[in-house]
Amino acid sequence: MGKSTDPVTGSGVDKCLAAIRSMVLSGELLPGQKVQQAALAEALGVSRIPVREALSRLQSEGIVEHKSNTGYTVSRFNxxxxxxxxxxxxxxxxxxxxxxxxxxxxxxxxxxxxxxxxxxxxxxxxxxxxxxxxxxxxxxxxxxxxxxxxxxxxxxxxxxxxxxxxxxxxxxxxxxxxxxxxxxxxxxxxxxxxxxxxxxxxxxxxxxxxxxxxxxxxxxxx
Structure with missing residues (x-):
């Protein structure tokens, strides 16, 4: 699948947001699991830029967490x-x-x-x-x-x-x-x-x- 030529468009980010939320909801991405940005971008047919933007938004929503040494992981609640x-x-x-x-x-x-x-x-x-x-x-x-x-x-x-x-x-x-x-x-x-x-x-x-x-x-x- 070819990658978007305009990866920072709203539609590209929205596509990534919807996909990641769906993966979290379905359990494809489990609490505490690292989000593999390269694999996700490849699967969605986009560059890493809209993936990073989507993850940044999801971090502000509390759905994922970010650490400098591990990257993004799905938030884990007790x-x-x-x-x-x-x-x-x-x-x-x-x-x-x-x-x-x-x-x-x-x-x-x-x-x-x-x-x-x-x-x-x-x-x-x-x-x-x-x-x-x-x-x-x-x-x-x-x-x-x-x-x-x-x-x-x-x-x-x-x-x-x-x-x-x-x-x-x-x-x-x-x-x-x-x-x-x-x-x-x-x-x-x-x-x-x-x-x-x-x-x-x-x-x-x-x-x-x-x-x-x-x-x-x-x-x-x-």
């Missing part, structure tokens, strides 16, 4: 890190829901996403379920005018994508999530922000518990 991440998610998501205009939300579109998630759960397709799940939740958050808060929340979601994907291989768990999503749709339809906050808090707490359990309660090194 149970305490994830507890902080979920705390930040709760704070930001609460503000977004409180300021959201629920009448702007396309409930029919959320229902369609819900139907597609049911199919993804039955097909045991965690990548598709994860993609749809993000769209489902941000259909709510996008109804808030707090753009910077929403962008920061997007970063937090990206940081924890791989860890959330761990439980998406469990059919029982995805079925529970789908049932909770149905309840969330009903509350959005009723435009009841207080009930929506309660539903989302319970939903988030349940997924955090599963993620920490799957992580094995690994703690920060002393």
């Amino acid at each position: 149970s305490e890190d994830l507890a902080e991440l979920y705390l930040m998610r709760r704070l930001l998501e609460t503000e977004l829901v409180k300021t959201a205009d629920l009448s702007r939300i396309d409930v029919a579109a959320m229902g369609k996403l819900h139907t597609e998630m049911v199919a993804a759960a039955r097909a045991q397709d965690p990548d598709e379920f994860q993609r749809l799940n993000r769209q489902f939740h941000f259909a709510i958050f996008d109804a808030s005018p707090l753009t910077l808060v929403r962008q920061e929340l997007q970063r937090l979601w990206y940081m924890s994508d791989f860890y959330r994907s761990l439980y998406l291989y469990e059919l029982e768990t995805t079925q529970r999530l789908v049932a909770e999503h149905k309840a969330i749709i009903d509350v959005v339809r009723a435009q009841d922000s207080k009930r929506l906050l309660k539903e989302l808090d319970a939903h988030r707490a349940g997924t955090e518990k599963i993620v920490v359990r799957r992580l094995g309660h690994r703690r920060r090194p002393a």
Whole structure:
């Protein structure tokens, strides 16, 4: 495959961003694993320049880390890190829901996403379920005018994508999530922000518990 003649274009960097995020989500790149820039550039048909730019952006999002002697590696989280991440998610998501205009939300579109998630759960397709799940939740958050808060929340979601994907291989768990999503749709339809906050808090707490359990309660090194 020929390499791009304009490797620093936005499309080239975006291509690398999407590819690396997908590799982290699928487990092709595991937490703590070094990112081989030359091999990645070759696989994507680009030069190393957009790969480096993409990795620099992912570093700012907390998805990868950089050390001068080892280069870029996929960030590794422990149970305490994830507890902080979920705390930040709760704070930001609460503000977004409180300021959201629920009448702007396309409930029919959320229902369609819900139907597609049911199919993804039955097909045991965690990548598709994860993609749809993000769209489902941000259909709510996008109804808030707090753009910077929403962008920061997007970063937090990206940081924890791989860890959330761990439980998406469990059919029982995805079925529970789908049932909770149905309840969330009903509350959005009723435009009841207080009930929506309660539903989302319970939903988030349940997924955090599963993620920490799957992580094995690994703690920060002393």
